[in-house]
Amino acid sequence: MSLKLDYVLRETASNFRRNITLTLATVITVTISLTLLGAALLFGDAVDNATVRWKDGVEFIVFMDPEISPELEEDVRRQLEDAPEVSGFTYIDKDEAYAEVQDLLGDSPELVEVITPERLPASFRVKPTDTLPERVDELAAAFRTQPGVARVVTASETIRAIEDLSSGLRQRVIIIAIVLLVAAAVLILNTIRMALFSRRRDIEVMKLVGATNWFIRVPFMFEGLIQGLIGGVIAIPLIWLTNNFFSVINDDVSLELLRGFTVDPSRVWALGFQMVGLGAIVGTVGSGIAVSRFLDT
Amino acid sequence: MIRMENVTKVYKGEVLALQNASCEVQRGEFVFLVGPSGSGKSTFMRLLNKEEKPDRGRVYVAGKDIGQLPSWKVPFLRRNIGCVFQDFKLLPNKTVVQNVAFALEVIGRPRGVIKEKVPAILELVGLSKKMHNYPDELSGGEQQRVSIARAFVNRPLILLADEPTGNLDPNTSLGIMTLLDRINRTGTTVVMATHDRSIVDKMRRRVVELDRGQIVRDQSRGVYE
Numbered sequence: 001m002s003l004k005l006d007y008v009l010r011e012t013a014s015n016f017r018r019n020i021t022l023t024l025a026t027v028i029t030v031t032i033s034l035t036l037l038g039a040a041l042l043f044g045d046a047v048d049n050a051t052v053r054w055k056d057g058v059e060f061i062v063f064m065d066p067e068i069s070p071e072l073e074e075d076v077r078r079q080l081e082d083a084p085e086v087s088g089f090t091y092i093d094k095d096e097a098y099a100e101v102q103d104l105l106g107d108s109p110e111l112v113e114v115i116t117p118e119r120l121p122a123s124f125r126v127k128p129t130d131t132l133p134e135r136v137d138e139l140a141a142a143f144r145t146q147p148g149v150a151r152v153v154t155a156s157e158t159i160r161a162i163e164d165l166s167s168g169l170r171q172r173v174i175i176i177a178i179v180l181l182v183a184a185a186v187l188i189l190n191t192i193r194m195a196l197f198s199r200r201r202d203i204e205v206m207k208l209v210g211a212t213n214w215f216i217r218v219p220f221m222f223e224g225l226i227q228g229l230i231g232g233v234i235a236i237p238l239i240w241l242t243n244n245f246f247s248v249i250n251d252d253v254s255l256e257l258l259r260g261f262t263v264d265p266s267r268v269w270a271l272g273f274q275m276v277g278l279g280a281i282v283g284t285v286g287s288g289i290a291v292s293r294f295l296d297t
Numbered sequence: 298m299i300r301m302e303n304v305t306k307v308y309k310g311e312v313l314a315l316q317n318a319s320c321e322v323q324r325g326e327f328v329f330l331v332g333p334s335g336s337g338k339s340t341f342m343r344l345l346n347k348e349e350k351p352d353r354g355r356v357y358v359a360g361k362d363i364g365q366l367p368s369w370k371v372p373f374l375r376r377n378i379g380c381v382f383q384d385f386k387l388l389p390n391k392t393v394v395q396n397v398a399f400a401l402e403v404i405g406r407p408r409g410v411i412k413e414k415v416p417a418i419l420e421l422v423g424l425s426k427k428m429h430n431y432p433d434e435l436s437g438g439e440q441q442r443v444s445i446a447r448a449f450v451n452r453p454l455i456l457l458a459d460e461p462t463g464n465l466d467p468n469t470s471l472g473i474m475t476l477l478d479r480i481n482r483t484g485t486t487v488v489m490a491t492h493d494r495s496i497v498d499k500m501r502r503r504v505v506e507l508d509r510g511q512i513v514r515d516q517s518r519g520v521y522e
Contacts, residue, residue: 007402018390205386208346209447210376211403212369 011219012226015199022195023227029191030231030283031238033184034275037177038239041271044173045263046246060128060140060154063121066094072148073122079146080124085139087129093122121150188282192224192290203294213295220291221284228283232276239275243268298324298455298486299345304354306340306510314340316510317354322488324454327481329497330490331521332507338490341507342457345488346378347371359454376404379448379456379485383463385440387432393443394419394428400447418450422476438469442476449480456480458489462496470496494521 016023062080064073080089092100098117128139136154144152196203206216246262299322306315315337322328330338343349344356347363356363358374366374387396394415401411419425422442432440441461448456458477462470474496481487491497497504497520504519505512 004402004405004408006408014390201386202388205388205399206403207372208375208380208386209400209403209451210372210374212372215403215405 008219008222012223015195015219015223016226019195019198022191022198023223026188026191026195026224026227026283027231027234029184029187030228030279031234033180033187034232034235034279035238035242037180037184037278038235038271038275039242040173040177040180042239042242042246042263042268044170044177045267045271047169047173060126060136060152062124062126062140062143062152063150064123065148065150066119066121068148076124076143076146076148079143080126083139085128085130085135087127089124089126091122091124094118094120097122185282185286188224188228188286189290192220192287193293196220196290196294200294203291207295213292216295217288217291220287224283224285224287225280226283228279228281228286229276231283232279235275235279236272239272240268298322298326298359299488300355300357301341301344302355302357304344304351304356306337306344306349306351313510315344315351315507318507318510318512319354320505320512320515322486324486325481325484327478327487327500327502328489329500329502329504329519330488330507331492331497331504332513334492335509336507337510338507339459340510342380342459342488342490345455345457346375346380372404376451377454379451379453381441381444381448381456381458381461383460385432385437385444387440387443387447389432392429392431393424393435396432396443397447397450400450404451406451414450418446421449421479422446436469437465438472441465441469441473445473445476445480449485453485455486455488458487460490460492462491462493467495474500497521 062076064076077091080086094117097120098115101115101120126139128136130136140152140154143149203216243263243265299320301318301320304315304318305313307313318337318341330341332338340349344351345358345363347366350364359377363374388399391399397415397418398411401414406414416425416428419428422445424439424442424446427435427439432443435443441464445461456477461477462473465473470493477487477489478500501518501520503517504514504521506514506516
């Protein structure tokens, strides 16, 4: 059975004109659902980004005495490399430390001026294999007494608190996203069903004169596809708006904990296109399912 | 062309629509189905294009047992059966020509064929001048002519008419009957359910009378009662 493209296009166009309110209702439903879902996913990403620097597994930092010889520093490095309890570490030299300080104290240039790279300690940021607080403390203590080590800072508890917060938030966001997705699917199905109900006469006539089920279904599915696409495309700028709201949070200095609460623009675009794709799928499949109800023979 | 063998149909709630009905209609026949409301006339017709399935018995159309027909083939059965109803079932937002063309479009006929056939059939039913009117701009008789044009444009083997004159005045009804008669003369088998005594008596065709789901009379060149 060949489906005539011009027939499908003409039918779809006339259905759009005839049922403009229902079309509008479907498009708005799709837009709102996709925007909410997109915003929820974006929020999850932003939470991930905000906490990523706490999450690379760094449990304690070994600060070296700024005045020590490179040999002593080499000793500590070798020890870290040999220790089976250490899964990895990053070395931050004086210059990198200075860059970080400049970043942190960027607002008070007079403080930066007094500090020179020479006076800053180099440090090792250590990731232990075992992250139990007691084991981390044990390991940290072993380095505390090393010659050339100025001090060792463990931050397990802070990190843990933030990690818990982040994973809890993410779980909730995922639950919200799933609920929204289901709600969107039900709403779309219902809207399409209403639109179809107003056209049951057309379907009745089509069945009567011997149109195949697919012939009846395809224009409706095409209509759903277009409604889904339009809804998705409108959702893109709305998702961007959500992202701008994140930037506002991010720029608020008082919310220090949420520094980095932002999402890469390319990720926002990707998410937008995913929402358009999802809208197209939900629209097409939803119409297909809804129309099948009128086709059971 | 049509054969029913011991067909019984019971609707939900134990409504007996047809009871052990057997009937055979030859190609090219014109058959009136008569009987009071609820006697099973509409069920008889709905069984023929598989809108309903019999609970017992077999229905043959064009030599084929349609009970054996897979559901995806049902549309192709219906292309061989034109249907006309008391309430016309025209699409109100399409013009006369669009309504008729629609029936060909949805079975995938090429546009060239549609352009050629639709004006020809409208000429046959006498509506060439009102091609671009909408159904609500036509009289009841004219609407029924459009509906007959739509049912016949695909040259079906069988035309089923369920009280086609039920909403029309006697004069208009006669016009519709003349049209159905012409269609019958082209070799199309016509089955028409009706309450219209004067038409049945005037036409003197085969009459099958149903009463409470049973065929109580089958008479060639019969009258209403």
